[in-house]
Amino acid sequence: MRKLGFHGRMMTPGMLLLAALSFIPLFTVIAMSFSRVRLLGGVSFEWVGLEYWIRFFTDLDLGVQWLRTLAFFVLTVGLEMGLGLIFALCLWKLARGRNTVLSLFLLPMFVAPVIVGLLGRFLTDSTFGLYAWVFKLLGYEEDILGSGTSAFIAVVAMDVWQWTPLIALITLAGLTSMPQSVREAAALDGASGWQNLRHIILPSISSVLLVALLIRSMDAIRYFDIISVTTNGGPADATKVVPIRLYETAFRFFDLGYAAVIGLVMLVVSIIIARTFVRLLDKKGLAR
Amino acid sequence: MTASTTPIDRSPLRARVSVRVLVLVGLLWTLIPLAWMALSSFKSDTDVTSPEPRVFFDPTLDNYAKLFSGANNLGPYILHSVFAAGISSVLAVVLGALAGYGLAGTRFRGKKHVAFWIISTRMAPIAVVVLPLFLLFRGAGLIDSIPGLVLAYLTFNLPFAIWLMSAFFAEIPPSVEESALVAGCTRWQAFRHVVLPLTKAGLVTTFVLCLVFSWNDYAFALVFSGPDSQTLPIAADQLVTQTGIDWGQLTAIGTIVVLPMIVAGLAVRRWLVTGLTLGAVTGE
Numbered sequence: 001m002r003k004l005g006f007h008g009r010m011m012t013p014g015m016l017l018l019a020a021l022s023f024i025p026l027f028t029v030i031a032m033s034f035s036r037v038r039l040l041g042g043v044s045f046e047w048v049g050l051e052y053w054i055r056f057f058t059d060l061d062l063g064v065q066w067l068r069t070l071a072f073f074v075l076t077v078g079l080e081m082g083l084g085l086i087f088a089l090c091l092w093k094l095a096r097g098r099n100t101v102l103s104l105f106l107l108p109m110f111v112a113p114v115i116v117g118l119l120g121r122f123l124t125d126s127t128f129g130l131y132a133w134v135f136k137l138l139g140y141e142e143d144i145l146g147s148g149t150s151a152f153i154a155v156v157a158m159d160v161w162q163w164t165p166l167i168a169l170i171t172l173a174g175l176t177s178m179p180q181s182v183r184e185a186a187a188l189d190g191a192s193g194w195q196n197l198r199h200i201i202l203p204s205i206s207s208v209l210l211v212a213l214l215i216r217s218m219d220a221i222r223y224f225d226i227i228s229v230t231t232n233g234g235p236a237d238a239t240k241v242v243p244i245r246l247y248e249t250a251f252r253f254f255d256l257g258y259a260a261v262i263g264l265v266m267l268v269v270s271i272i273i274a275r276t277f278v279r280l281l282d283k284k285g286l287a288r
Numbered sequence: 289m290t291a292s293t294t295p296i297d298r299s300p301l302r303a304r305v306s307v308r309v310l311v312l313v314g315l316l317w318t319l320i321p322l323a324w325m326a327l328s329s330f331k332s333d334t335d336v337t338s339p340e341p342r343v344f345f346d347p348t349l350d351n352y353a354k355l356f357s358g359a360n361n362l363g364p365y366i367l368h369s370v371f372a373a374g375i376s377s378v379l380a381v382v383l384g385a386l387a388g389y390g391l392a393g394t395r396f397r398g399k400k401h402v403a404f405w406i407i408s409t410r411m412a413p414i415a416v417v418v419l420p421l422f423l424l425f426r427g428a429g430l431i432d433s434i435p436g437l438v439l440a441y442l443t444f445n446l447p448f449a450i451w452l453m454s455a456f457f458a459e460i461p462p463s464v465e466e467s468a469l470v471a472g473c474t475r476w477q478a479f480r481h482v483v484l485p486l487t488k489a490g491l492v493t494t495f496v497l498c499l500v501f502s503w504n505d506y507a508f509a510l511v512f513s514g515p516d517s518q519t520l521p522i523a524a525d526q527l528v529t530q531t532g533i534d535w536g537q538l539t540a541i542g543t544i545v546v547l548p549m550i551v552a553g554l555a556v557r558r559w560l561v562t563g564l565t566l567g568a569v570t571g572e
Contacts, residue, residue, distance in 0.1 A: 112521050
């Protein structure tokens, strides 16, 4: 302990607990992926070797669910980045009332995702939902969460509703902390607004956008709450993304070994994504 | 700044109007669902389920009254949420402040890897953590208990707090601590009485964000909680699975879950960017 020094001693309790909270579960989940786990009469493991891993590579349903997760990922993150950027630029141009508008715009971020999902169900209910009523006026009569495509769009929209503000907030911070000279260059009205954006503004906030993208990406891959309470993967599996499949495998069918395999692969995918972003940020000299 | 000095005036009025229209659309898209939820929580059953949306109605507190009386009394759920989220956040802030200070103040080989490890535990898919914890908690008898939830929430709150506090500590110039040491403080006194008070904003922000994350948690509570530990998000969800959905009560419970977090979140708005980007972006 002496050798650690003051800083080391300060770090010890937190780091030990974090190590316990991350390594013990990690080793457990690895052990689970090679075992048949029994829950009756206390937890017991029965070694089955690669059985679950082999099943993983021949599971066509799971392949489809990965593709769906990817589609979901691209759609939500893409829309959030686009809309967040547009809104941040608008707020940036807004001279008066910016803080009030920003505060109001941030509200969805603090709403529990399960409430976002339930509220979504309330608004799209086919007999009395406010949004369903608006759609009926526009001539769309279907039950929104009842058919595959519209249900998929609806759960995407709910995530976009909740997290676009985060992207706008981060982007706005990037815009307001741009150096004076860049701001002056961008304020010149000679070039068209689009050229300004493309050649002056975007390059100077690119690392900020990258951080926003990283944060949303890590969350989008584990997106669970909203889908769980709205469609729970349905109708006809149209919204069954990998996290939903994992929960179902683990806590409905208690096929814990196979769930562990799915979970480990999710973990590897998210670490690859994080590594890629951190490397990109490193290049820009932003990572700490 | 006066626009008249620019030689070619490219219709700034039109640009200004379109900015305002976009802002207005954005605000409507953001606020209508929340406003509708709050409004509906004061409606009677017939007003809530009216096929034509009703904006004007006789307000009633029936939905709230029902939530706090009879079989599904919300009281215990609120207490569970307050204790589980509160204790977990306090522990995260305390341990996070110590570790964050240590992390910000030292240089050692492989620090980058340690930092990546910390952040990766925060970003690990929730389901991957829930799965082994379920087995471990079952073995340790922590299922359906507040300590179990506190520990579960620490899996995401602790790495977040360590990382965020180290970002706040890194902002403090080393000279501050050095002069305290020269003045005769011990290291601990310098930390406790000089450095720590300077990160008050960081401590509050970290606490509030940890609180929001754990208060809003659904995935962990779904697996680990039971009759003795169910939290508000689970209570809200259970209102649905019972026969027929009482949307009046549901919007009331939603309002109760959401309101404190909105207030807390807006209170730390200034530091939100630092907090939510884990200090990677320092704006404003």
